[in-house]
Amino acid sequence: xxxxxxxxxxxxxxxxxxxxxxxxxxxxxxxxxxxxxxxxxxxxxxxxxxxxxxxxxxxxxxxxxxxxxxxxxxxxxxxxxxxxxxxxxxxxxxxxxxxxxxxxxxxxxxxxxxxxxxxxxxxxxxxxxxxxxxxxxxxxxxxxxxxxxxxxxxxxxxxxxxxxxxxxxxxxxxxxxxxxxxxxxxxxxxxxxxxxxxxxxxxxxxxxxxxxxxxxxxxxxxxxxxxxxxxxxxxxxxxxxxxxxxxxxxxxxxxxxxxxxxxxxxxxxxxxxxxxxxxxxxxxxxxxxxxxxxxxxxxxxxxxxxxxx
Numbered sequence: 399x400x401x402x403x404x405x406x407x408x409x410x411x412x413x414x415x416x417x418x419x420x421x422x423x424x425x426x427x428x429x430x431x432x433x434x435x436x437x438x439x440x441x442x443x444x445x446x447x448x449x450x451x452x453x454x455x456x457x458x459x460x461x462x463x464x465x466x467x468x469x470x471x472x473x474x475x476x477x478x479x480x481x482x483x484x485x486x487x488x489x490x491x492x493x494x495x496x497x498x499x500x501x502x503x504x505x506x507x508x509x510x511x512x513x514x515x516x517x518x519x520x521x522x523x524x525x526x527x528x529x530x531x532x533x534x535x536x537x538x539x540x541x542x543x544x545x546x547x548x549x550x551x552x553x554x555x556x557x558x559x560x561x562x563x564x565x566x567x568x569x570x571x572x573x574x575x576x577x578x579x580x581x582x583x584x585x586x587x588x589x590x591x592x593x594x595x596x597x598x599x600x601x602x603x604x605x606x607x608x609x610x611x612x613x614x615x616x617x618x619x620x621x622x623x624x625x626x627x628x629x630x631x632x633x634x635x636x637x638x639x640x641x642x643x644x645x646x647x648x649x650x651x652x653x654x655x656x657x658x659x660x661x662x663x664x665x666x667x668x669x670x671x672x673x674x675x676x677x678x679x680x681x682x683x684x685x686x687x688x689x690x691x692x693x694x695x696x697x698x699x700x701x702x703x704x705x706x707x
Contacts, residue, residue, distance in 0.1 A: 412475035414681035422699030431464025526679025554606030643672035652682025
C-alpha cells in the first residue's frame with residue numbers, strides 16, 4: 399500500500415481526488431489537508447464519507463501538516479498561487495493539479511498519460527481544457543497547418559472551482575453561454591507547449607455542473623483518423639469513436655471520447671474531444687499519472703466502469 403496525502407482536499411478537485419483514492423486498492427489515505435476544515439471529520443466535506451466502507455478516515459488537518467505527514471504520494475489540489483510556493487516533500491511522488499508548474503517549471507514534468515507519461519516524481523497535471531484540446535490535436539499535430547488551428551472550448555461551471563466568483567453566479571450562468579479570457583486564456587501556452595505551435599483558443603462557460611468539450615478546427619494534409627487510431631487503439635481511457643462525442647456520456651467518469659469529421663464544404667477537419675473536467679480533466683488524470691509514476695496498474699482507482707473497452 400502506498401501512503402497518500404491530499405492537500406487542499408476541500409475543493410472540487412480535492413474531493414474528487416479523495417473519492418478515487420478511496421476506490422484505489424493500492425493507496426492508503428493517511429492525511430487530509432484543508433485549512434478551512436482543519437479539525438473536522440471527513441464527513442464535514444461530504445456526509446456520505448461516513449458510509450464509505452473503508453472505516454474511519456483521517457480528520458482534516460492544516461495543509462502544511464498534511465504535506466509533512468510523510469506520505470509516499472501527495473496530491474496537491476491548491477490554487478495556483480499557493481501551489482507555486484509548495485515545498486515538495488522529500489522523496490514523495492507529488493501530483494500538482496494546479497497550474498503552478500505546467501509551463502517550463504524546473505524539476506517538474508508535464509504529464510498527460512496518453513501523450514507524455516510522467517518522467518519524474520514531481521508531476522504537473524494538465525489543465526482540463528488543455529487535456530481535451532491535446533487529446534484531439536497532439537497525435538495529428540505534424541500533419542496540420544498551425545495557422546489553421548482554432549479551438550472552441552465549453553465547460554461546466556465546476557471548472558471555476560468551489561470559491562464564489564461573479565462569473566459562476568447562477569444569474570450569470572443559467573440560460574447563457576459566456577466566452578471568457580478571450581485572446582489570452584492561461585491554458586493556451588500549455589496547449590502550445592506540447593503541440594509545438596501557438597493556437598487560437600476561446601473557452602466558454604455553459605450551464606452544466608460538470609463536463610467539457612473542445613471542438614478543434616484544422617486544415618490537415620491527410621486524413622487524421624488513422625493517426626488518432628494509432629494513438630488510442632490500446633487505451634482504456636481515451637475512446638476513438640465514429641459518432642459525435644457526448645459530454646453526457648463522460649460526465650462523472652475519467653474517460654475521454656474523441657472523433658474526427660471532415661467538413662464537406664471546405665475540406666477542413668473537425669476533431670472533437672469530450673471529457674469530465676473534474677475527471678479526466680483533473681482528479682482522474684492525477685490518479686492515472688500517480689499510477690504510472692508508481693508502477694501501479696494505470697487504470698486503478700479510475701471511474702471507467704461505464705466505458706466500453
